[in-house]
Amino acid sequence: MKTHLLALLLPAVLLGAPAALAQTTAFVGGVVWDGTGAPARDDLTLVVADGRIRSVSEAGDVPPGAEIVMLDGAFVMPGLINAHGHVSGRWAPDGVRDEDARIRGDLELYARYGVTTVLSLGDSEAVLRFKGSADPRAAHARLLAAGPVVSARDPAGARARALANVEAGADFLKLRVDDNLGTVEKMPWEAVQAVMDVGRARGVPVATHLFYLEDARRLLEMGSGLLAHSVRDTTVDEAFVEELKTSGVCYVPTLVREVSTFVYEARPGFFDEEFFTRFADSAEVARLSDPEFQRRVRESEAARRYRVALIQAMDNLKILADAGARIAFGTDSGPAGRFPGFFEHMELGLMVGAGLTPQQALLAATRDAARCLGLDDRGTLEPGKWADFLVLDANPLRMITNTKTLRQVYVAGAPLLDAPDEGPGG
Ligand SMILES: [Zn+2]
Numbered sequence: 001m002k003t004h005l006l007a008l009l010l011p012a013v014l015l016g017a018p019a020a021l022a023q024t025t026a027f028v029g030g031v032v033w034d035g036t037g038a039p040a041r042d043d044l045t046l047v048v049a050d051g052r053i054r055s056v057s058e059a060g061d062v063p064p065g066a067e068i069v070m071l072d073g074a075f076v077m078p079g080l081i082n083a084h085g086h087v088s089g090r091w092a093p094d095g096v097r098d099e100d101a102r103i104r105g106d107l108e109l110y111a112r113y114g115v116t117t118v119l120s121l122g123d124s125e126a127v128l129r130f131k132g133s134a135d136p137r138a139a140h141a142r143l144l145a146a147g148p149v150v151s152a153r154d155p156a157g158a159r160a161r162a163l164a165n166v167e168a169g170a171d172f173l174k175l176r177v178d179d180n181l182g183t184v185e186k187m188p189w190e191a192v193q194a195v196m197d198v199g200r201a202r203g204v205p206v207a208t209h210l211f212y213l214e215d216a217r218r219l220l221e222m223g224s225g226l227l228a229h230s231v232r233d234t235t236v237d238e239a240f241v242e243e244l245k246t247s248g249v250c251y252v253p254t255l256v257r258e259v260s261t262f263v264y265e266a267r268p269g270f271f272d273e274e275f276f277t278r279f280a281d282s283a284e285v286a287r288l289s290d291p292e293f294q295r296r297v298r299e300s301e302a303a304r305r306y307r308v309a310l311i312q313a314m315d316n317l318k319i320l321a322d323a324g325a326r327i328a329f330g331t332d333s334g335p336a337g338r339f340p341g342f343f344e345h346m347e348l349g350l351m352v353g354a355g356l357t358p359q360q361a362l363l364a365a366t367r368d369a370a371r372c373l374g375l376d377d378r379g380t381l382e383p384g385k386w387a388d389f390l391v392l393d394a395n396p397l398r399m400i401t402n403t404k405t406l407r408q409v410y411v412a413g414a415p416l417l418d419a420p421d422e423g424p425g426g
Contacts, residue, residue, distance in 0.1 A: 024049040025413060026062040030071035033397065035078040035366035035380040037359075040397060046076060048387040051137050051412030056381055074407060075395045077362065078381055079116025079388035080344055081369035084207075084228050084252045086334025087120040087127050087143060091281055103130045106340060107140035111416055112279050113341025114406050116388035117142040119373055120334070121174045121207050121228055122149040128168045137412040142388070144373060146174035146207060153187065155194035162198035171373075172226065173199050176209035177219060181305055189218070196223045205374075211309075213240060220247055226372065227251045228330065230313035232258070232306075241323045250372035252330035253317045255350040256343045258310035262303040264288045264337060275404040276342050288337055314354035321356050328372035329365035345403050348396075358400040387413035 025048045033040035034056060045061050047054040055061065062068060092105025103126065110118050118141045120127055128147045136142070147165035150173055152158040162173050175195050179186050199206040205225025210216045212233045217240055219227065227244075230253045236244075244251060267289055270276045287293065297303050321327055329351075333343040344365070351361040370379025378386045393405035409416045 023051075023413075024054070024063055024066040025069060026066040027069045027071055027076065028062065030074055030076040030391070031395065032056060032076045032381060033362070034382060035363065036382065037363060037367070040075070040395065042073075044076075046381065046387075046389075048410075048413035051387055051414075053381055053383055053385050053387050055383055071391065075392040075402075075405075076381070077390050077392070077396070078366040078379055079111075079390055079409065079411070080114050080329065080365045081117040081373070081375075081379060082110070082115050082330055082333070082344055082365075083119050083226070083250070083328035083369045083372055084121050084254055084330030084332050085110065085115075085118040085340065086332070086338075087118060087123055087145065088334060089126075090334070090336075091340055094283070099126050100130055103127055104138075104140055106334065107143060108416075109279060110141040110340045110344075111139070111409055111411060113344060114390045114403065114409050115141050115341055115344050116390075116409065116411050117144070117370075117373075117375070117378060118340075119144040119146070119172065119207075119330075121146045121172065121209075121332075123147065125168060128165070128170060131171075132169050136386075137414070139411060139414060139416050142378070142386075142411070144171040146170050146172045149209075150175045150195050151187065153191055155190045158187075158191040159194040159198055162195045163202075166198060166202045166204050170204060172205050172207045174207045174209070174228070177215045178209055178211045181211075181302055186215075192219070193222060199223070199225065213237070216240065217243065220244065220249060225249060226328070229254050229257065229332070230309075231316050232309035232313045234312065236316045236319055241320060241325065244320065244325045245323060248326065250326040250328040250368070251320055252328045252372075253313060253347075253351065253354075254330050254332040255310060255313055255317070255354070256338065256347045257332035258306045258313060259346065259350070260338045260343075261300075261306040262297060265294055265297040265303065267294075270342070270346070273404075275345070275406070276339070280339060280342065284336070284339070314350065317351065318355040321354075321360055326368060326372060327360075327364045328369045329361070330369075345401075348400050348403055352400040358397050361400060362396060386411075 027046040032044040087106045089102030091109050092102035127145045131143045131145045147170040150161045207226040207228045208219045208224040213231045331343045331347045333340045348361045367379045391408040394402040396402040
């Protein structure tokens with residue numbers, strides 16, 4: 001039988017209850033996995049008031065006057081937190097011109113797939129401005145942002161850019177140390193150091209793009225606050241594993257970034273998945289379906305090498321997870337060909353493919369991502385946290401692809417998706 005969300009509306013306002021109770025909702029009868037690491041528990045009641053979780057308890061503790069939403073055994077988990085995405089406005093519906101509205105469009109797309117917080121690691125100044133004025137109860141993913149990637153090659157220029165980002169409210173600074181498979185010159189270390197110095201002085205962590213183990217090691221030594229990609233050139237050695245663990249710095253695998261470089265050599269299977277097509281950008285699908293485009297991908301040397309790099313990245317993820325390093329879920333979704341929201345579900349599948357348990361992957365995408373981003377107001381379903389959560393038809397702890405049975409997404413306790421067609425009792 002198909003589970004459905006049956007909202008038994010008992011509008012507190014109409015019943016004359018106090019105004020405060022008008023915003024209280026009890027979600028009854030869910031299987032709740034709260035993201036703390038505790039096992040999922042059956043038949044719980046989640047009470048939400050003013051956008052925050054008030055309690056998670058055995059069924060029956062419904063405050064008087066609360067609106068009741070029956071969950072009928074559906075699976076409830078914290079919203080996904082993406083520690084490496086990109087918000088630019090490129091995914092907003094055609095015809096949306098206003099810059100803020102376009103940025104909002106990207107965040108709405110993330111949220112429809114269950115991503116309720118995204119750290120945009122490299123974006124425009126407009127994204128930083130948007131973040132500064134965002135309403136914490138708005139019906140889209142919550143935004144953290146780095147502002148423009150610091151790419152100046154001279155220390156003075158790097159320092160100026162980093163300072164400008166900090167002044168504009170950046171949550172992280174972002175820089176890249178990579179030669180793109182030997183095709184460009186890396187950012188000079190003196191310039192990297194200048195950014196690290198600004199970050200340290202101003203208390204803003206530096207997220208670093210990297211590819212090579214030796215660079216990851218050096219960035220860690222220099223004080224990087226977040227390794228924003230996998231080590232992909234070689235197997236991480238014991239010394240690095242220890243350095244990473246000792247530093248407490250989080251490691252963001254972004255496995256689907258590699259996938260995006262080669263998967264469009266032919267029409268990918270996911271183009272026919274209903275979970276993909278329901279919100280996918282059809283113009284982007286058409287572009288990626290062009291036989292000429294696909295031919296170029298098939299013939300791309302970079303694509304061939306990144307396919308190998310993906311296997312290396314998956315091996316390294318397993319080694320680091322087994323060793324107890326801190327893993328923060330992240331995808332590098334948002335640029336062309338990397339569908340925001342959908343790619344996050346693909347990433348979870350790859351993490352499990354790398355050998356993590358579904359629970360490990362889901363913890364990386366909830367509690368641990370929140371901790372890695374310094375956020376103590378989300379990531380788990382505990383009293384006082386934002387009521388950002390997902391309702392699924394099937395349990396993803398049993399099979400990770402069940403995250404695609406996403407039925408409803410709540411941000412600050414408010415549902416984002418249109419209710420299913422079935423009426424009450426249907
Ligand atoms: Zn990125």
